[in-house]
Amino acid sequence: MPEHFHPKGKAPSEHTLRILAEARETLPFSDTRDFDEQARGLIAEMPQKQIMADAGHVAWDKARFDFLNEDREWDSIHPSMLRQARLNQDYGLYEVLEGQIYQVRGFDLSQISFVRGETGWICFDPLISAEVARAAWEFFQEHRGEGLPLTAVIYSHSHTDHWGGVRGIVDEADVRAGKVEIIAPRDFMEFTISENVYAGNAMNRRLSFQYGQVLPVAPHGFVTQGLGQGVSAGEVGLIAPSKIVEADIEYLDVDGVRMVFQNTPDTEAPSEMNTYIPEMKALWMAENVVSSLHNIYTLRGAPVRDPLRWSKYIARALYLFGTEAEVLFASHHWPRWGNDRVQEVLRAQRDVYAHMNNQVLHYANQGVTINQIHEVYEPSEGLKQTWHTRGYHGSPQHNSRGVIQRYLGFWDCNPTTLIPHTPADSAPLYVEMMGGSGPILAKAAELHEAGEYRQATEILDKLVHAEPGNQEAKDALADAFEQLGYQQENPGLRNSFLAGAYELRSGIPAGERASTSGPDVIRAMSTEMFLNFLGIRMDSRQAEGLEFTVNIVTPDNGEKFILELANATLTNIEGFLADDPDLTLVVNRADLERVMIGEAEFEALIGDGTIQAEGDVSILGQLAQKMVDFDPLFEVLPGTSDHDAVSLAANAYEAATGATIPE
Structure with a gap:
């Protein structure tokens, strides 16, 4: 056993060893089909273990996980998690359907897929960051791309690991010129922005626990993220879709390929869609079906998902497409081949979410509370003996509590805990x-x-x-x-406990800042969302007694807003203008975006005539003084912020990790 990465770290105790030994004896390790499917179709392994970021640091370092290739058990890693980590070691180009569908796997938390169109290639989900997406595209072109261009990109849903790398493979000018189409599910932009910005700072701090960003990759530390090995650390960008799939079921020709899109809102993401390609009998299940139980409640924080709706959308996909599909592939993990296998996976995935919803509510209706359910609820025996329904991202413990939270909220009905x-x-x-x-x-x-x-x-x-x-x-x-x-079998639970241990021992580490609000995301915010976020950033305690009304007009896109501060609350309403405002600003939306991303200040643009202002301009300075820049490293555990900032970064990759992935 290698030395622990931390001087205060401890080896597994006899009690821990007993729990892991029991797992080895009771889980279905004789079922090796996942390993056969994961290895199938390998065309070429990626020879470079590191992918560099344009900024000079390491964007992706697969070599960190080489210890997983050793033929041995690790007594500090749950054997089921170790199995999943080894399955996530795929790193190269894979053929899903000869001449038609390919995946480049292992370059990021998610997988990037390419489907052959009439004139070029259609990309499904371009990873988290530009550099790894570009490397994947170049590797694909080297072996199977035939020099054909990219003609379309499909964002399956609103989470960062499914769109953040788009600028690595697409020039935005080609989208504007109609050379490349970008397709996304309905409400994509709304949820992409709101999930990443409104509570983004708190989510990113919590995510540093769930994703183990403070931990070195090591047998005593970070092992895998379950969905993939980890998160790339390159440049996150966003190009707005040119086509939105609005209908529940919508048929489109994408570069000559007939596709059927199934919107599945409020499942794994609030905006998500599956895709079926009838001529190829290929079913893309986005992130609604992966080789894991997913999150109903995600530890980094997000609106609780609807497991019953999730189950029903999978069932609908099964009966719409799954009865004839011959291959199932998705944005994480590896494909499944053969109709029997496709139906087997869809049915079990349907059942894992329905069982959780139904059985948790069964207990709740008998008085089991949010603080008891995780000790009571268990998946059925059949689901526990199915590898792809075990908890490598979501867990039965925190998901069952999420179901209670969704239906009944945080209170356990004990008056003692009502105002704690x-x-x-x-x-x-x-x-x-x-x-x-x-x-x-x-x-x-x-x-x-x-x-x-x-x-x-x-x-x-x-x-x-x-x-x-x-x-x-x-x-x-x-x-x-x-x-x-x-x-823990679940990576998020393991990472959270180990990250807590690290911060208690050494304080809050430096080098693990995450950002969901880069320039592309900020520019993509609607004006209303930007004004909403100002209301979140404003410290209302500093605004007591201050009142004003501002009219904002953006002539280039025809918007108008009333921005009003009263009762220490900043509100806005679109489509109206006050009769007697304290200040009126006339600013093109394009110039407002310069302020939004921090490229310019209101006062400077007023001074040079870019913004026309009438009234009391000092209001802007007063408002600016009330704004708070959120600390991305706020204290979670007591007594951890009084240490000198330290970092256990073993290489440039870990020091530079800054991407976030809201799953």
């Missing part, structure tokens, strides 16, 4: 009643020795909140988190 104290306010009372830090640490050590790690975290969490400077307490809590992390 914050942990920092309640913890001192608990610590006092438990006799202080000494007895707590002694009892925690006893629980740790007995393998009762979750019990240990109950009391240590109270102590750490009461005494954020108590490093002995933080180290003890980190030790318990670490063992719980080793025991």
Whole structure:
């Protein structure tokens, strides 16, 4: 066993080893079909393990995962997770359907697919960042692309790993000229922007736990993300779609290829669609069907998804297309071939979401609460013995709580928890009643020795909140988190426990900033969304007593807004102008975008005549003073922000990781 990456790190305990050994004995490791399907169709392996970013750092480093190729078990990795990690080691060009469909796999969290059109290639989901998408396209062209151009790009849904790399393979001028079509599901732009911006800073900080961005890739640290090995760190861009699929079922010719699009809103993403190619009998299931149970509630935070609707859309795809499809492929993992196998996968994926919805509500209607359901709910035995319905992205534990949250909300109906104290306010009372830090640490050590790690975290969490400077307490809590992390089959749960352990031991690390609000995303915001976000950024406590009304007119696109500050609240309404505003701004939307992305300031554009202003211009300065730049490294665990910023980045890739992937 290699040394732990952290000087305070611990080896797996005998209790952890027993849990992992039980998994080896009870899971269906004799079913190796996934490995056969994953290896099928390999044309060429990618020889370069690193893909460089245009900015000079490493955008993708597959060599970090080479330890997974060793023929051995790791006693700090759940055997089921290790199996999934090895399946995610594919790295090259694969043939899905001879001469017609290909995938370049292993270049990012998601896969990029190419379908042969009449005059060129149609791309499904161009990865997260431009550099890896470009490398995938060039590798494909080298081996099978025939020098033909890209004629269309299909965004399957609104999450970053399915559109962020588009500028690596498409020139926006070609889209505007009609040479390349970009197709997306209805409401794509609305949800792409709102999910990434409104709560983006908080989501990215939480994502650093779920995705283990603070952890080195190592047997004691980050192993896989389940959906893929990890997240690329290149330039994220966005080109707006030129065609939106509006109907529930819509038929389109895409570069001469007949395609049937099935909108599936509020499933894996709020805007998502499946695609069937009848002449090829090929079914693209986007991210609605992958080789894992997906998230109903995602740990980084997002609106809770609808598992019943998700199940029904899969069922609809099964009966619309799946009864004749001969190959099923998707934006993650590997294809499935043969109609029997396609139907088998679709039925099990349909059932895993329906079972969770129905059985969780079955328990909820008998009084099981959001704080109990994860101890009660279990998938059916058949689903537990099916590899592709196990929890490599979502988990039964946090998904079952998500179902309760969707239908009943956060409250467990116990009046004690209705208006709870914050942990920092309640913890001192608990610590006092438990006799202080000494007895707590002694009892925690006893629980740790007995393998009762979750019990240990109950009391240590109270102590750490009461005494954020108590490093002995933080180290003890980190030790318990670490063992719980080793025991997890689900990468997000493992990463969250291990990331918590790391931050408790060493403080909040530098080098793991994530950004969902690059220039392309900001420019793509509607004016209303931009004004909404100003209301989020404004610190209302600093705006007490301040009132004003501003008219905003954007003549190049015909928009008009009232922006009003009253009751320490900034609101806006589209389509109206106030009769007696304090300030009127006339600004072309194109110039407003310069302000939105930070390229220019209102005052400067007013000064040079680009923006016409009438009224009290000082309002803009007053408003600017009330705006907050959100800290992307805010404290999650108590006492972790008082350390010097450190980084365990083993190479330039980890130091530069800045892409985010809201799954």
